[in-house]
Amino acid sequence: MAIALEDIVPFGRSADEYARMFALSAADLDSGIVGIGDGPASFNAEMSALEKAVISVDPLYCFSAEDIETRFHAVADDIIAQVRATPDDWVWSYHRSPEQLKANRLQALNRFTADFAAGKAQGRYRTGELPDLDFPMGRFALALCSHLLFLYSDHLSYDFHIASVHEMLRVADEVRIFPLLTLTGAPSPHLHPLLHHFERAGFEVALASVDYELQKGGNQMLRVSRAASDTRATSSSHPL
Numbered sequence: 001m002a003i004a005l006e007d008i009v010p011f012g013r014s015a016d017e018y019a020r021m022f023a024l025s026a027a028d029l030d031s032g033i034v035g036i037g038d039g040p041a042s043f044n045a046e047m048s049a050l051e052k053a054v055i056s057v058d059p060l061y062c063f064s065a066e067d068i069e070t071r072f073h074a075v076a077d078d079i080i081a082q083v084r085a086t087p088d089d090w091v092w093s094y095h096r097s098p099e100q101l102k103a104n105r106l107q108a109l110n111r112f113t114a115d116f117a118a119g120k121a122q123g124r125y126r127t128g129e130l131p132d133l134d135f136p137m138g139r140f141a142l143a144l145c146s147h148l149l150f151l152y153s154d155h156l157s158y159d160f161h162i163a164s165v166h167e168m169l170r171v172a173d174e175v176r177i178f179p180l181l182t183l184t185g186a187p188s189p190h191l192h193p194l195l196h197h198f199e200r201a202g203f204e205v206a207l208a209s210v211d212y213e214l215q216k217g218g219n220q221m222l223r224v225s226r227a228a229s230d231t232r233a234t235s236s237s238h239p240l
């Protein structure tokens with residue numbers, strides 16, 4: 001499916017935010033991670049600098065770093081204005097203010113754009129999209145999906161969510177998704193049906209509280225695992 005840059009909000013998070021959102025342990029970081037819908041997050045760039053193997057997949061990667069940067073600057077002030085207009089919907093314990101939120105998103109974007117050409121050449125940034133991933137079965141230990149599934153529940157159907165999580169479980173032993181709220185801050189209507197679907201299908205499913213909250217009430221991630229004996233740590237004491 002062709003994607004239009006105008007449809008995308010290229011706001012990306014840092015490696016520290018990823019570590020908190022997904023309660024990533026030191027063992028997780030060494031395990032082989034694929035980030036689905038990583039967009040202009042700096043997770044991959046920062047992990048690469050630490051010599052950790054991360055592959056990011058996003059339809060956005062068909063565009064140039066300059067195009068992505070231009071799109072960021074076209075939408076950033078509007079988004080920050082929307083945040084400012086809804087003060088009760090946000091928790092300012094991590095980003096201290098809307099202005100700092102924008103500065104942090106810009107810092108992530110700058111780290112991403114500085115790394116994009118080299119990362120693309122090394123195969124760390126792959127153009128692709130859910131619900132079909134171009135990887136063999138079991139290629140990764142962990143698939144992370146931040147601010148795509150559940151968040152865009154009004155745009156992405158329940159069936160799309162089910163197919164996407166099955167596909168991530170095909171390529172990775174475990175899937176972690178954050179947040180579980182929609183863009184309006186409401187619990188996603190897809191969450192509980194999806195949770196029951198994967199429980200019934202024999203997967204391990206768990207909701208976990210994490211050390212990150214920007215959308216008020218958005219401090220939980222979903223873990224779905226196809227390895228019944230999975231013992232990887234998900235301690236909230238993250239290593240970054």
Ligand SMILES: C[S@@+](CC[C@H](N)C(=O)[O-])C[C@H]1O[C@@H](n2cnc3c(N)ncnc32)[C@H](O)[C@@H]1O
Pocket residue numbers: 008009010011012013014036037038039040041057058059060128129130131145146147148
């Ligand atoms: C709000 S951004 C989140 C970026 C990053 N995960 C983060 O949290 O910092 C959502 C990303 O999902 C990507 N996206 C949209 N549709 C997708 C799909 N079908 N499969 C994978 N990624 C998709 C967009 O291009 C965008 O980069």
